[in-house]
Structure formats: structure tokens, C-alpha cells
Amino acid sequence: MKKTMIPLLRTQKNQIFEALKKSGLAEETIGSFSFLSSEEFDGFSEYAYKDANNGYLLTYQDGDVEYFFAINGSGNSWSYRCFPLGAQNGIHSDYSEPWTTVVTKLREWGSKILSEIHADDYWERFVHVKAQFQFDDQDEIDNSPITLREGRIVRERLSLLEKEIGSVYAKTKAQKDTIRKKFEYLDGCIERQGKTDWIHTLIGVLASVAVAVGVSAANSDNFWKLIRKILGSSINVLIGN
Numbered sequence: 001m002k003k004t005m006i007p008l009l010r011t012q013k014n015q016i017f018e019a020l021k022k023s024g025l026a027e028e029t030i031g032s033f034s035f036l037s038s039e040e041f042d043g044f045s046e047y048a049y050k051d052a053n054n055g056y057l058l059t060y061q062d063g064d065v066e067y068f069f070a071i072n073g074s075g076n077s078w079s080y081r082c083f084p085l086g087a088q089n090g091i092h093s094d095y096s097e098p099w100t101t102v103v104t105k106l107r108e109w110g111s112k113i114l115s116e117i118h119a120d121d122y123w124e125r126f127v128h129v130k131a132q133f134q135f136d137d138q139d140e141i142d143n144s145p146i147t148l149r150e151g152r153i154v155r156e157r158l159s160l161l162e163k164e165i166g167s168v169y170a171k172t173k174a175q176k177d178t179i180r181k182k183f184e185y186l187d188g189c190i191e192r193q194g195k196t197d198w199i200h201t202l203i204g205v206l207a208s209v210a211v212a213v214g215v216s217a218a219n220s221d222n223f224w225k226l227i228r229k230i231l232g233s234s235i236n237v238l239i240g241n
Contacts, residue, residue: 008056008071012099016058019103023110029117034059055079058106062117069109071102078102082109128217130207133224135199135235143194150238151190158183161230168226169213178212195238202231 013035020030036057055072070081078097082105146154162183170176182205189201206227215223 015099015103016106019106020110023107024114025110032060060113062113065116067109067113069106073097073102080105082106122211125216126207126211129210129215129220129223130204132217132220133203133207133227135203135228135232138199138235141195141199141238143196146190146193146195146198146238154190154238155187157231158186161227164226164230165209165213169215169223171213175213179209182209182212199235199238 016035017030020033021027034057036059055070058069058071060067068082072079076098078099078101080097080102162179166176166179170179186202186205189198193201210220210223
């Protein structure tokens with residue numbers, strides 16, 4: 001027999017709203033949430049439904065990701081199941097939590113959604129920044145080993161480029177450390193990779209440096225102009241010009 005759902009008090013619903021506000025979510029974002037009773041979400045989600053049956057389900061859709069917070073209980077004995085990272089990532093509690101704990105967990109859930117909403121998509125930015133650049137005549141480079149002479153010339157230009165990027169773009173110590181590590185990696189690849197492979201590695205690493213220091217696809221022109229200016233002659237050496 002299906003249990004009778006105990007309705008939430010208006011003050012409890014207000015506490016839910018305030019908990020989401022305290023998480024940092026804007027009211028217009030909270031207004032996009034759906035607050036469903038069991039009659040409304042039966043079959044809506046197998047993950048949420050099995051733990052919120054006869055209770056309530058708070059849902060939010062952000063792109064392809066769906067967030068759930070299922071609530072069930074009464075008095076001072078509540079259960080909740082939240083999905084801060086999509087339906088497969090539930091966090092479950094026993095049926096013995098006080099209402100104040102549910103409200104606290106709601107605020108934490110809202111904070112995780114807020115972080116996800118405002119998270120920068122580094123991967124997308126990296127792909128866009130990288131796609132905007134290649135060296136002139138780089139397709140003419142074969143994959144033969146980089147000679148000692150070529151490696152010396154390339155390393156000299158890389159050293160200049162590292163200093164220039166650090167001076168122009170690095171705003172924090174963390175960014176400077178990232179630039180240093182990236183260029184150390186590039187230096188090591190000179191002896192391990194052929195010319196074609198190294199050029200592709202170079203462009204990928206420089207794109208990741210651009211992302212790390214805040215360069216976007218929309219304002220990457222100056223960044224790539226700097227690369228061409230400093231590395232152009234050494235790339236010609238690899239081509240054989």
C-alpha cells in the first residue's frame with residue numbers, strides 16, 4: 001500500500017528557498033528549479049524516485065546535466081538523496097536526520113551546482129585556442145630527429161618566449177610556475193620527438209599555457225603573434241630554411 005505523503009509546511013519550503021540562496025545561487029536561477037511532489041515525479045527518475053517515494057523532489061537542469069535532491073520524512077526523521085554531479089552520483093543518508101541537516105545539505109548541494117554553473121570549460125577553450133594557430137609552412141616539416149644544432153637554436157628561442165609570456169601574461173605565482181613547468185616539458189621533448197611530433201606538441205602546450213594565463217579564443221590573436229615573432233626563425237631552422 002502506498003504511504004500517504006506528508007505535506008511540507010510553508011515555512012519548510014521557505015527554508016529550502018533560503019538555503020539555496022545562501023549557497024550563492026541567484027533567485028532567477030532558483031526560479032528555474034522544479035519542486036515536485038511524489039504524484040508529479042512518479043517515474044521521473046528511477047534514481048531519485050526510489051528514495052523519495054511519497055516525498056518531494058527538487059530538480060535542476062543545466063545543459064545535459066540533471067541535478068536532483070530527494071526529500072522524504074516527517075517530524076525530526078528525514079531522509080535525503082542528493083545528486084550533485086548528475087543522477088549516477090547520489091549521496092544517501094539514513095532515515096533519521098533532523099530537518100536542520102536536510103536544510104544544511106540543500107545549501108551544500110546548491111553550492112556544488114553554483115560551482116558547476118560558473119566553472120570555466122578549459123577543455124573547450126583549449127580546443128578553440130589551439131585550432132586558431134599553426135606556423136607557416138609547418139606541413140613541410142618531416143619527422144626526422146632534431147639535431148643538436150637545431151635543438152640549441154630552438155631552446156634559445158623557447159627561453160626568450162618563456163620570459164616574455166611570463167612578463168606579459170602571468171599575473172600570479174601559480175601561473176608563472178605553470179609556464180615554467182610547461183616549458184621544461186617542451187625542452188625535454190626536443191630530444192625525444194621528431195620534428196613533426198614536436199611541432200604538434202609545441203602548439204598544444206602553448207595553447208594550454210594560453211588557457212592557464214586566461215587567454216581566450218576571442219583574444220588570442222596577440223598571444224599567437226607573440227609566438228610567431230619569437231619562434232618564427234627557429235621553426236624555419238627545423239624546416240631547413
